[in-house]
Amino acid sequence: MTSVAAYAAPAPKAPLERTTIERRAVGEFDVLIDIKFAGICHSDIHQVREGWGKAIFPMVPGHEIAGIVAEVGSGVTKYAVGDRVGVGCMVDSCRECDNCKAGLQQYCDQRPTMTYNGIGKDGRPTYGGYSQKIVVDENYVVRIPDGLALDVAAPLLCAGITTYSPLKHWNAGPGKKVAVVGFGGLGHVGVKIAHALGAEVTVLSQSLRKKDDGLKLGADHYHATSDPKTFEDLKGTFDLILNTVSAPLDFAAFLSLLRTDGAMVNVGLPEEPVQIVLQSLFGNRRSVSSSSIGGIPETQEMLDFCAEHNLGAEIELIGASEINDAYERVLASDVRYRFVIDTATI
Numbered sequence: 293m294t295s296v297a298a299y300a301a302p303a304p305k306a307p308l309e310r311t312t313i314e315r316r317a318v319g320e321f322d323v324l325i326d327i328k329f330a331g332i333c334h335s336d337i338h339q340v341r342e343g344w345g346k347a348i349f350p351m352v353p354g355h356e357i358a359g360i361v362a363e364v365g366s367g368v369t370k371y372a373v374g375d376r377v378g379v380g381c382m383v384d385s386c387r388e389c390d391n392c393k394a395g396l397q398q399y400c401d402q403r404p405t406m407t408y409n410g411i412g413k414d415g416r417p418t419y420g421g422y423s424q425k426i427v428v429d430e431n432y433v434v435r436i437p438d439g440l441a442l443d444v445a446a447p448l449l450c451a452g453i454t455t456y457s458p459l460k461h462w463n464a465g466p467g468k469k470v471a472v473v474g475f476g477g478l479g480h481v482g483v484k485i486a487h488a489l490g491a492e493v494t495v496l497s498q499s500l501r502k503k504d505d506g507l508k509l510g511a512d513h514y515h516a517t518s519d520p521k522t523f524e525d526l527k528g529t530f531d532l533i534l535n536t537v538s539a540p541l542d543f544a545a546f547l548s549l550l551r552t553d554g555a556m557v558n559v560g561l562p563e564e565p566v567q568i569v570l571q572s573l574f575g576n577r578r579s580v581s582s583s584s585i586g587g588i589p590e591t592q593e594m595l596d597f598c599a600e601h602n603l604g605a606e607i608e609l610i611g612a613s614e615i616n617d618a619y620e621r622v623l624a625s626d627v628r629y630r631f632v633i634d635t636a637t638i
Contacts, residue, residue: 293317297638298423299612300350301340307616308340310638313352313419315427323371323430324363325379330421331356331447331605332631334477334538335561337619339409343563347409354421354633355381355407358436358446368430376436378595380449381585383407383418383432395589397432422615424638434592437599444604447481447630448595450585451605455482455534456594458557458583459489462532466490471526471533471549473517475502477622478536478559480629481605483510485594486534488601494530496522496546505628509606523548528576536560543580544572552576557583605630611637 293314300311318324336353338344357379361371371377382404385392389401397404405412408420419426436445455478464470470491472482479495486493487510494513495506503514515522526549533546538560547556555578568580586594598604606629610618618631 294425296423296425298352298419299615299638300352300419300422302350304342304347304349305340308422310612311350313423315425316414316416318363318365318427320365320367321430322365322427323361323368323377323433325357325359325377325426325428325433326362327357327359327421327424327426327635329358329443329446330354330633330635331450331607332615332618332622332633333447333450334622335450337622338538338561338563340619344561348411348417351409352419352422353408354423355379356446356449356451356632357407357421357426358442358449359426362425364430370430371433371435376438376442378434378436378445378449379407379421379426379428379432380434380453380591381407383410383428384413395587397587398584422612422633422635422638424635432588434588434595437596439599439602440595440604443609443632444607445595445598446632447477447605447607448598449591451478451481451630452485452598453586453591453594454478454559454583455536456485456597457586457590458534458559459486459491459532460590461583462555462557464489464491464532468492468531469494469529469551471496471530472511473533473535473541473546474537474560475506475629476536476625477627477630480505480509482534482536484603485598486510488597488603494526496533502628530554532557534559538562540564540566543568547572547578547580550576550578553578555579555581557581559583605632607632609634613637
């Protein structure tokens with residue numbers, strides 16, 4: 293076991309504070325990573341504040357991890373000391389179910405072991421990326437291509453794969469009209485990826501406050517959902533709507549924007565239940581679906597795609613002492629567009 297500096301929430305809704313945690317010794321197939329950068333995801337806030345249910349404390353959040361391999365176990369074949377690597381939302385899974393065998397570890401029948409707020413196979417709580425080091429099985433580590441700076445790559449380990457996976461699955465590309473609901477930490481990456489895939493991209497945001505940024509980052513159109521005329525003008529327009537917001541919406545209104553056989557895919561997870569009126573689906577064989585992150589193969593594919601297209605997150609780099617303030621700013625939508633912690637400051 294090794295003691296490592298970290299930032300943790302000692303109890304639900306408590307401010308995060310500097311502490312030390314224990315990391316397991318490097319096993320035969322393990323990789324020890326010196327964490328350089330860790331993104332702040334809205335889901336970190338949901339879990340620290342138990343918005344999604346009872347959680348495990350003390351909690352070290354962080355599942356957008358970018359760093360350098362510092363040590364490898366004797367059986368490791370995929371990585372060597374000095375490699376640039378990342379860790380996303382999960383650090384293990386059963387490896388035996390059909391989904392795991394198909395590279396869809398995010399849909400593991402036994403549920404994947406999450407990077408934090410989870411219990412590992414050793415029975416110990418998992419701790420995330422708001423720390424200086426992490427030990428992860430090599431099969432749940434991905435390689436960050438040289439073309440991606442580590443700081444802008446870190447958010448791709450969640451925000452990138454969370455948007456890339458449904459965009460690929462629902463065939464976003466040339467000839468397809470894609471709407472991204474919300475232009476925040478997830479949404480801005482979704483816009484970049486959808487644009488790089490060749491789709492015609494529209495942002496649907498509450499206001500036009502970020503319109504210039506949206507157009508600069510790849511949107512072809514930008515509309516305010518606070519304007520009722522938006523829903524009149526765009527009725528029946530989109531093949532795919534990617535909903536990135538973690539708040540209840542008027543689903544009937546958004547579903548009216550879909551073409552026949554269009555799909556609205558939700559990647560934001562509100563803390564409260566949402567209501568969908570079935571009548572809004574029947575007219576044009578529309579569908580409502582959801583998407584989790586991606587499996588390990590698809591996460592690597594996403595990173596390679598982003599490197600090929602010179603695509604990283606738009607970030608604001610902060611020191612660890614600014615984490616609690618950053619949480620409040622995320623809740624106030626006061627970040628453009630992802631906070632990333634310089635873990636050297638922990």
